[in-house]
Amino acid sequence: MRRLKVLIGAFLGTMVSISLLGCQDRTSDESRISMVKPVNPEPIHINEKSRKEHDLAATVKKDIQSMPQIYDVAVIKGEKETLVVYKVKHLHRMMMKQIEADINKKLEKNYPKESFIVSSDFKIFIEAIELKDKMKDPGYPQDKAEKQLQKIIELKKEMT
Amino acid sequence: MGKKKELSPVQERYQELQKKHELKKPILKNCLRAFLVGGLICTVGQAITYFYIYYFNFTEQTAGNPTVATLIFISMLLTGFGVYDHIGQYGGAGSAVPVTGFGNSVISAAIEHRTEGFVLGVGGNMFKLAGTVLLFGVFSAFVVALVRTLLSIWGVL
Numbered sequence: 001m002r003r004l005k006v007l008i009g010a011f012l013g014t015m016v017s018i019s020l021l022g023c024q025d026r027t028s029d030e031s032r033i034s035m036v037k038p039v040n041p042e043p044i045h046i047n048e049k050s051r052k053e054h055d056l057a058a059t060v061k062k063d064i065q066s067m068p069q070i071y072d073v074a075v076i077k078g079e080k081e082t083l084v085v086y087k088v089k090h091l092h093r094m095m096m097k098q099i100e101a102d103i104n105k106k107l108e109k110n111y112p113k114e115s116f117i118v119s120s121d122f123k124i125f126i127e128a129i130e131l132k133d134k135m136k137d138p139g140y141p142q143d144k145a146e147k148q149l150q151k152i153i154e155l156k157k158e159m160t
Numbered sequence: 161m162g163k164k165k166e167l168s169p170v171q172e173r174y175q176e177l178q179k180k181h182e183l184k185k186p187i188l189k190n191c192l193r194a195f196l197v198g199g200l201i202c203t204v205g206q207a208i209t210y211f212y213i214y215y216f217n218f219t220e221q222t223a224g225n226p227t228v229a230t231l232i233f234i235s236m237l238l239t240g241f242g243v244y245d246h247i248g249q250y251g252g253a254g255s256a257v258p259v260t261g262f263g264n265s266v267i268s269a270a271i272e273h274r275t276e277g278f279v280l281g282v283g284g285n286m287f288k289l290a291g292t293v294l295l296f297g298v299f300s301a302f303v304v305a306l307v308r309t310l311l312s313i314w315g316v317l
Contacts, residue, residue, distance in 0.1 A: 035210060122210075123219040155219050 031129045035122060038072040038087070044132050045077035046145050053077045056114070060084060063110060069099055074128040078149045081115045085125045096120060119156050127152045190252050197251025201258045205231055228259050235260035239267040265289035 030039055043057035057077040064073045064084060069092040076083040084107070088099055100118055107116045131148050134140050167175065208230050212223040238244040244264050248255045255261060266286055273285035287294065311317045 032214065035214065121220045123213045123217075123223075126214065155217075158219055158222050 030133065031126045034072070034126060034129055039129065040072060041074045041129055041132050043075040043077070044135055046079060046135075046142055046149060047077075048135075048142070056111070057082070060107070060111070060116075063106065064103060067099075067103070069095070072125075074125055074132070076128055076131065076149055076152075079146055081117050081149075081153065083124075083128060083149060083153060084116055084118045085128050086118075086120055087122075087125065088120055117153050117156060121156065124152055124155055127155065193250060194252050194254030194257075197247065197254030198258055199254075201231070201255065201260055205258070231258070231260050232263040235263035236267045239264045240271070262290055262293055265293070 030041075033039060034041075043054070043061040045053040045057050047053055054077075057075045060077075060082065061073050061075045064070060064075075064086055069089055070086045071089050072087040074083075074085045084103070086103070088096060092099065100120065103118050104116070107114070107118070127148075131145065131152065134148070135145055205227055209220075209223045209227045212218045212226050213220065216226075218226065235244055238247070244255070244260075245268075248264065255264070266289075269288045269290070270282045270286045273281040273288075275281065276285070308317065
């Protein structure tokens with residue numbers, strides 16, 4: 001019995017240390033909440049001074065949010081690429097590939113000059129919200145934000 | 161399977177008697193239990209996936225591998241502690257079909273053959289049950305990969 005307790009204790013200890021090791025400093029609770037309910041994040045653009053970019057990000061968000069299968073959209077306009085992350089309603093999750101193809105088609109048709117990265121991944125959504133929160137700080141440098149955006153885009157390419 | 165042997169009148173009478181006293185399997189109850197236990201295991205798996213997505217650098221695509229490894233590890237520990245046997249007895253297929261059943265089959269075989277020695281006992285029999293899963297898993301993955309490759313070469317995919 002004592003051995004069993006020691007073993008359970010060791011297991012729980014390992015699990016707690018793994019969780020502590022994995023914990024990263026999160027900027028807000030919004031990213032955690034975003035896993036369970038819609039947060040409707042504002043569209044953001046890396047180049048803060050450009051009004052045109054702001055308008056573009058806002059219209060892209062409005063366009064995607066108008067689709068009935070989607071309930072939450074985050075848009076980040078970078079220097080070259082625009083990241084569009086969305087969450088699909090549970091009953092439509094069987095049609096994920098079709099929805100992604102529809103979004104790509106819609107974006108290509110409406111904004112032929114822009115380059116888009118489209119994803120429905122939760123991790124990318126969380127990271128987009130993290131970046132949005134970091135950018136609320138006026139001292140957060142633009143090049144760092146762009147670098148972070150590129151890191152998020154890299155996540156989309158990971159397959160295994 | 162050969163042709164069914166003709167039974168003598170005594171054997172027939174015996175079979176009738178046996179049928180009369182045989183306990184009926186509570187199929188609906190078993191299905192419900194399997195559904196609940198299997199669903200609970202999958203819920204735990206989903207929670208672990210979210211844990212890896214939120215706290216580590218895993219995406220929805222990549223979080224599957226560590227989740228499976230963690231579930232197998234937990235089920236192996238629970239088998240060692242003797243807890244998984246009770247879960248298996250209650251949940252039936254609900255505890256065997258998810259990936260946790262794999263961990264259980266490895267460790268239960270290892271425990272069973274412990275007395276026969278470490279190399280020939282544990283080592284030789286550990287994959288007695290799980291070996292089938294590995295063999296057919298690898299084989300079916302190979303067949304699926306082959307079909308997919310052929311389809312992409314032909315331009316269907």
